[in-house]
Amino acid sequence: MARPIWSGILSFGLVSVPVSLYAATENHTVAFRQIQRGTSDRIRNKRVNERTGEEVAFGDIVKGFELAEGEYVVVEPDELDRISPGRSKTIEITGFVDLDQVEPIYFDTTYYLGPKGKEYAKVYTLLQRALEQANRAGIAMFSMRGKEYLTAVRSENGILTAHTMHFADEVRDPRSEIHTLPAADSDTAAVSDRELAMAEQLIDMLAVDWNPDDYHDTFEEKVHELIAAKQAGQEVTAPEAAPSPSNVLDLMDILGRSLENAKTGSGSAAKPDEAAAAAEAGAKSAAAKAKSRTARAGSKAAAAGRASAGHRPKDTGAKKSTSTRARPATSATGKKTSTAGSRRKEDLSELTKAELYKKATAADLPHRSTMTRDQLQHALETTGHGRHLRSAS
Known part of the structure; x- marks a missing residue:
């Protein structure tokens, strides 16, 4: 059973519940030790004076903030301790934000929150269900291990989780950091409707449901295989070459072959002529659907405009039907499924x-x-x- 890394009070308003904080993830990276080549002698790191080359005791080391080359402001460890936020005894929620407004880049590390005892289960469940229904996260400032964190408390899969978050000034602006990003009106980034339709069709064909168990760390597996092979005295094979970048001049051909491979479920390249024909048909179909949706949206907008101006459709005198027959829906596999009109819905x-x-x-x-x-x-x-x-x- 996991041991908590922090215990305290989670509070919102006048409601409080004792909780414990647990690590939500673990690192499976293979650990290596540094040894001297040709021996089994381990390598140790030492703290040495850069000028004299002599080893310095840990107690003689202080922190220095460099103002200019060779000029420092010296800060003693106890001086930092006096201004350190220390360890929070409470996670006090000061507000609740809509989770849809929080961009994923702000989330950093995830922790599980559990009630400190079974007698606090009701209060814990109350907050968990309320956050789940509201789709909101409680925001709090939280200190742990000498550092202050912006923290979001939310409901996930029936439990409360705490996410440490980045502050706004810690998130970089991609436009100022990456100078190769294409501008929206750049000629080099111009994409035709046909290319976009083919790319969207490829995305739809490769759409899958998210299942984290389907993915695993292949590099870690290869490291273990490498260690086992060297232990057995076997020859180590060279890694596969990285794929070459796509040539923008052949983008339509690449999209066509990708669509054909997605249809057949194979990784091999399809014939260019057949792939291009299939891709063109798919692109035309997607473009036609988009045009139809645009036309329908325009008709609805025009009708709404006429209605708002006081225009009403003429009464033809025909009687309106008072009953409707529900048509059976068709699933993705082509099979008909019963609808609410064909049978009574179950009360959920x-x-x-x-x-x-x-x-x-x-x-x-x-x-x-x-x-x-x-x-x-x-x-x-x-x-x-x-x-x-x-x-x-």
Whole structure:
């Protein structure tokens, strides 16, 4: 069982709950020790005086802030200790922000928060469920190990998590840091509608549901294989060559072959003529759909404009139908699925999130692991237990 790295009080308003902080991730990087080549002698690092070359005791080392070359302001360890924020005894939430407004770049390290005892389960669950329903995170300043952190407390997968965050001045502006970024109106970055349609089609064909278990550290595995091979006296093979950059002059051909490979599920290059034909057909289809959507949007906007100006459609005298027949929906596999009009919907309002998640898994709802309880219920009710697309937050 994991040991907490911090314990204290989590508070919001007049509500407080004793909690413990746990590391949410662990590092599996293979550890090496430095030894001298040809021997088993370990190498030790020593603190030495740069001018004299003599070793310096740890107690004789102080910190210095360089003002100019060779000129320092000396700061003693106890002077830093006096102004250090120390260790917080409380994570005091001062406000709640909408998670959709927080860009991922601001999140740094994730920790788990657990109640310090079973007697605090109700207060803990109250905050967890309230944050989940509101899709918000509590913001607090938190000190640990001599450093102050901006911290976000949020609900994830039925528990509370704490994320240390970067301050605004720690996030670099990419436009000032990367001088090779293309400008929006640059001729070199101009993309045709056909190229964009083909790229979007390729993305759609390669779309998958997020499952973290599908991915693993291949470099770590290769390191272990290398160690095992050298231990057994086997020859070590050379690594595969990195792929060469795509030639922008052949971008259409590359997109066409990529689409063909995605269709066949193979990694080999397809015939250029066949790939180009398939890609062109897909691009035309995507462009036609986009044009149709634009036309429909224009018609709706025009109708809305006429309605707002006081124009009403003429009454033809025909009786309006008072009943509608629900048409069976068609799934991605081509099979017809029952809809709300063909059978009575199951009442999902009394089910727990775990029960809704089980139904979402059976219905193969994509992105279900990122949904709140209400979003799961809405997805199941809206689609009749079918598919529901949602962008991951």
